[in-house]
Amino acid sequence: MWHLFSRRQYLAAGTATIAACVAGCTAPGIDLDSDDIGGVVTSANGPEAGVWVIAETDAFETRYAKIVVTDDDGRYVVPDLPDADYEIWVRGYGLADSDKVSATPGQTVDLTAVVAPSPEVAAEVYPAISWYSMMNLPDESEVSFLSGGLNEYISIMTNQQCVGCHQLGQKATRTFPESLMAIEDSQARWMRRVQASQAAHQMLRPLAGTLRGVPFKYLADWTDRIEAGELPTFIPERPQGVERNIVATVRDWGDSQHYLHDLISTDRRDPTVNPYGEIYGAPELSTDNFPILNPVENTDRTFLAPVRDADTPTTNSDPVGAPSAYWGTERIWDSKANAHNPMLDQDSRVWYTARIRAPSNPDYCREGSDQPSARLTPMDNAGRHLSVYEPDTGEYHFVDTCFSSHHLQFAEGGNNRLWTSGGGPVIGWLDTDLFMETKDAKRAQGWTAAVVDINGNGKRDEGYTDIGAPIDPTKDARIDPNYYAVMPNPADGSVWGATGFEFPGRVVRLDPGTNPPATALAEQFNIPLPGFASRGADIDRDGVVWVSLGSGHLGEFDRRKCEGPLNGPTALGDHCPEGWTFHRYPGPGFPQRPEFSMESSYYSWVDQHNTAGLGENVPMSTGNLFDGVHALVDGEWVTMRIPYPLGFYTKGFDGRIDDPDAGWKGRGLWVPSGDRTPWLKEGGLGTRPLVVHFQVRPDPLAK
Numbered sequence: 001m002w003h004l005f006s007r008r009q010y011l012a013a014g015t016a017t018i019a020a021c022v023a024g025c026t027a028p029g030i031d032l033d034s035d036d037i038g039g040v041v042t043s044a045n046g047p048e049a050g051v052w053v054i055a056e057t058d059a060f061e062t063r064y065a066k067i068v069v070t071d072d073d074g075r076y077v078v079p080d081l082p083d084a085d086y087e088i089w090v091r092g093y094g095l096a097d098s099d100k101v102s103a104t105p106g107q108t109v110d111l112t113a114v115v116a117p118s119p120e121v122a123a124e125v126y127p128a129i130s131w132y133s134m135m136n137l138p139d140e141s142e143v144s145f146l147s148g149g150l151n152e153y154i155s156i157m158t159n160q161q162c163v164g165c166h167q168l169g170q171k172a173t174r175t176f177p178e179s180l181m182a183i184e185d186s187q188a189r190w191m192r193r194v195q196a197s198q199a200a201h202q203m204l205r206p207l208a209g210t211l212r213g214v215p216f217k218y219l220a221d222w223t224d225r226i227e228a229g230e231l232p233t234f235i236p237e238r239p240q241g242v243e244r245n246i247v248a249t250v251r252d253w254g255d256s257q258h259y260l261h262d263l264i265s266t267d268r269r270d271p272t273v274n275p276y277g278e279i280y281g282a283p284e285l286s287t288d289n290f291p292i293l294n295p296v297e298n299t300d301r302t303f304l305a306p307v308r309d310a311d312t313p314t315t316n317s318d319p320v321g322a323p324s325a326y327w328g329t330e331r332i333w334d335s336k337a338n339a340h341n342p343m344l345d346q347d348s349r350v351w352y353t354a355r356i357r358a359p360s361n362p363d364y365c366r367e368g369s370d371q372p373s374a375r376l377t378p379m380d381n382a383g384r385h386l387s388v389y390e391p392d393t394g395e396y397h398f399v400d401t402c403f404s405s406h407h408l409q410f411a412e413g414g415n416n417r418l419w420t421s422g423g424g425p426v427i428g429w430l431d432t433d434l435f436m437e438t439k440d441a442k443r444a445q446g447w448t449a450a451v452v453d454i455n456g457n458g459k460r461d462e463g464y465t466d467i468g469a470p471i472d473p474t475k476d477a478r479i480d481p482n483y484y485a486v487m488p489n490p491a492d493g494s495v496w497g498a499t500g501f502e503f504p505g506r507v508v509r510l511d512p513g514t515n516p517p518a519t520a521l522a523e524q525f526n527i528p529l530p531g532f533a534s535r536g537a538d539i540d541r542d543g544v545v546w547v548s549l550g551s552g553h554l555g556e557f558d559r560r561k562c563e564g565p566l567n568g569p570t571a572l573g574d575h576c577p578e579g580w581t582f583h584r585y586p587g588p589g590f591p592q593r594p595e596f597s598m599e600s601s602y603y604s605w606v607d608q609h610n611t612a613g614l615g616e617n618v619p620m621s622t623g624n625l626f627d628g629v630h631a632l633v634d635g636e637w638v639t640m641r642i643p644y645p646l647g648f649y650t651k652g653f654d655g656r657i658d659d660p661d662a663g664w665k666g667r668g669l670w671v672p673s674g675d676r677t678p679w680l681k682e683g684g685l686g687t688r689p690l691v692v693h694f695q696v697r698p699d700p701l702a703k
Contacts, residue, residue, distance in 0.1 A: 019702050029701070030075055035105045036703050037079040041090055041156050043113040047074030050238030051092025051113060052643045055103070059084035060298035063252040063688070067644065067681030069244040071700035079247065079703040080665070081105045084297065090114075091643050094524035095122050123231050125646065128169030128626035130232035131449070133588040133598050135222045137170075138214050142318050145212065148503040148532070154596070155533030155550035157215060160501055161206040163600035163624055164535065165199075165375075165676045167649035172680035174226050177325035181600050186220035192322060192633060198333045200321025234574060236589040242614070242638050244700045250642065252688040253293045253300035256679060257332040258286035260359045260689045263672045264342040264350065266656040271611050274348045275658040278391065279670055279691060282339040282352060282585065285315050290339065290352075290389075293691050305337040305387070308398045309357040312336045326679055338384060341407050341652070345416060345432060350389040353405035353420065356398040359383050364442045365402030373517050377426055379403060384422065386430060403428030403447045408668045411488035411495070419495050421483035424448060425467065426494065427510055427520075450481040452511060452524065456568035460513075460521050474571040479524055485536050485603070491543035498547045505534030506573060507545050507557055523559075523566055526573035530595070531555050531582045536652070537601025538619070546619040549602045552589065553582040554632060555623055561616030585621070586637050598626050602674075607631075611655025613696040614638065620669075622650050629653060629671060629694065640669070640694045647681030648690060650674050664702065668695040 037055055041048045053076045056065040060082070070076045078088075087100040088109055096114040103109045108435045116122035123130070137150060146152040162168060183189045194203035205282075207215050235483035239246070253262055267273035280446040280614055281291040289302040309533045316334035323329050339354040364371045367378040379402040386399035386408070400586035406422025418430045428447035435444035451460050464476035471477055484500030495510045505527045513519025527534060533550025541544065547555040559566075562576035601621040610616045612631070620631045627648040628641040642648035651674030659666030673681070673690040681687060 016472055018440075028075075030072075030077060030108070030176050031701075031703070032077065033079075033703055035081050036077055036079050037081060037086065037088060037103050037105060037107055037109055038701070039074070039108050039110040041070050041111045041113050042074060043073045043095070043115050044670070045115060047072075048090070048092065048095070048113045049074055050240065050244060051090055051095060053078060053088065053111065054089055054644050055081060055086045055088045057086045062293070062298050062300050063250060063690070064298055064348060065250040067248040067250065067642070067645065069239045069246060069700060070077045071244060075701060077701045077703050091125055093125065093176060093236050093585070094122055095124075095125075102123055117233055120229075124171075125643065126232060126236055127626050127641070128167050128647070129461065129587045129598055130169070130234045130236060131174045131226070132169035133234045133590070134225065134230065134232055134624055135590065135598075136218050137590050137592045138218060141340050142214055143211070146163075150593075151551070152503045153211065153214070154590070154593070155503055156206055158210060158533070158552075158598070158600035159535045159548060159550045159602055160533055164602055165202075165643050166680070167624060167675055170623060170647040170678075170680065170683075171682075172647070174223060176223065179325045186224050187216045187630045190216050190223075193325075195322040196320075196324045197327070198318040198331055200322055201318075204321070210429060211332065213385060214463065221414040227404070230294045239639075239641065242633070242696065243640070245697050245702070246640050247695045247697060248640070248642055249693040249695075250298075250644070251293060251295065251298065251691045251693075253281065253691055254283065254289070254302070254689045255287075255292040256686050256688050257327070258283050258289070258689075259674065259676050259678050260291060260672050261339075261674055263654060263670060263691065264344050265670045267344045267346050267348075268608075268654075269410055270346065271655055271657045272660060273346060274344060274656070277348065280342050280344070280350045281672060282354075283335070284340045285335055285338055285634050288335050288337045288339075291689075295693065303389070303394070303396075304395065305352075305354065305389075306396060307336045307340065307356050308400070311358050312355060313358060325684060337387070339387075340384065340405075340422075343408050343410060343418070346411065348391060349436075350391065351408060351432070352387045352389070352450065353384055353422065354387040355383070356385045356400060361402050370547040371402075371442055373445070374402065376445065376517050377449045378445070379426065386420070388417075388432075388436075397439065399430060399445075400441045401428060401430070401445055406484065409486050409488055411493070412490050413493070419486050419488055421486040421497055423481075423483065425449065425480050427481055427486075427497070446516060448510070448512070448520040450479050450508060450522035451520065451623050452477050452479055452571065453521050453567035454569055454571075456565070458567070460519060469697045471569065479508075479522060481510070481522060481524075482499065484534070485510065485538065485547070487537060487539035487545065488544045489539050490541050490608070494543075496537075496545055498534040498545070500535050502534070504532035505530075505549070507537065507547060509559065524573045525557060525559075525576050525579060526644075527555060528574075528577040528580055531580065535601070536622070538604050538606040540606045540617040540619065541608050542617065546604045546606055547683075548601035549582070550600070551582075552585050552599055554585060554601070554604060554619060554630075556581040556583065556619075583632055585628065586639060598625065599630070601630070602650075607655050609655070609657070611657055611667050612694065613664050613667055620653070622652070624649050631668065641693055642690075645682035645687065645690075647675070647691070648673055664695055664697045668693050
């Protein structure tokens, strides 16, 4: 007895047959419109509940596939299909893929699923986490050189580095490309694999440098056991409850060589902005052709983002460490703008964290400038800046910032202030109304050091101790905020950040005061065990911070729970452990650490306005090893999954309300794929990055 799914055993193998009714034939309890396809899925075991039905067509410029889940009786409805010819088939845990059959909207199509004839066949469609959970950990003695020991090792291998860029465990990473199979030793294969491409230094530095080569032993052991036929012990459950109500529409955009980091569809503060409008992507590192998706017409286009200065660096200068198994010695990355994240404003303009010039800052950023922020904290260099694209006119404006940028987020309020992360030792902002009126970046921007009120007098004093200096209880102290995420708090106007690439990690609060930077004060709150390794984070409308942790938790921090003083000489970071709550992500733990989930979430986002239909203030995390997104609804996890193509991996998402009066059809999440190697998903070379629209209907048969 090798398989168990939600109290049902699937023991026998069936044959693949598909019965398509003529238009007008109706399955019991299913009511179809002329643009729906529905029916019943059965196998040799009877009705198949909680399996996916996939309808796909090549009739449009973009890929178009719509995916639904069967109900308790095996019934399904694929709703609202554009007029086209479709291929339809069944995929599910415990099954082999059924044959594809042709169908058109308006038909009832009953499908006979194929029970997997062996555990090996069943495992082919398991999510990456099933396979990654076979990875062993080193002994504590092997990583004693790390200050955080095995926990720090886990954080580097998960959301801080490896799974922060790739989905480990899908077929392309749990096996080797044919070109590497001539290397007999698997450790040597792994060493060769991570030396490939223009990102070689980003892979080698943590593996061979920070971790001193230890991971190669365990990566090799993992792939050797899989090659020898070992299978996962974690058998995923089929979608349950609300998960069966999810409708996923899959499109693609961009091109097959370049990856996308993130997208934006609307104004986070008012998600009814840009209804049914185009979706805008940011292709970090890889290309300056910024993708734009039209989800109504199922078309996509790009615009070539310029830079201001001819000497702006390009990623095309990054050398190929060793020939790629897929692209050889070709330098496929070629980006000067290096856009990381986009954000829409109230007028549907698209703001990007994007490079516009070389790093050396203009004089108004430096010592001796009359710029208010430069007088307090002069800045000599900035690696990435800001830009804004106006879709109506095609204009693209450069914003020359003195601080570096990474993520960006609008604060609520009258001046439409845009806050950024990535400034390193400072936190930066842009008053976008002023910039759009004057195009004067010097006047419109500001930045501040993060100063903690150590002497407890309630204000920011001059003469504070610098970063890393011994604490003087009579003076305030400057800290390095190291914002990775940035989160303006709608409850009180503070601006929070979560640090990245630190151990154990922190969240930092900035109160700008009435006249920043002169009045800005900071607080920091370290992550206590069992949590560690902060990365992406967001805030809800009550001011509670939600952060993806490398420990396999969604961290929740509520400052209102703090019992001790929030300033003074003891308020250095460890003063509010009671503010933290940890929610273990779904899925298995490492064999040696079963208490931790191996889920390696890159980023978290809060659905403040119920754009997904799961409720207001619902925190969500990227499900990077689950092919989807996790939502924490009333303390329970709801996972929205993409079973086709396998290997879906996202770094961020957005929610939009197209029509507040249209029920579930008028709202949904927009989620891009963000794996740095998009050709490693199902379909391989030639496939493009994906955009998924998740919608939650009231029941599995709603249309």
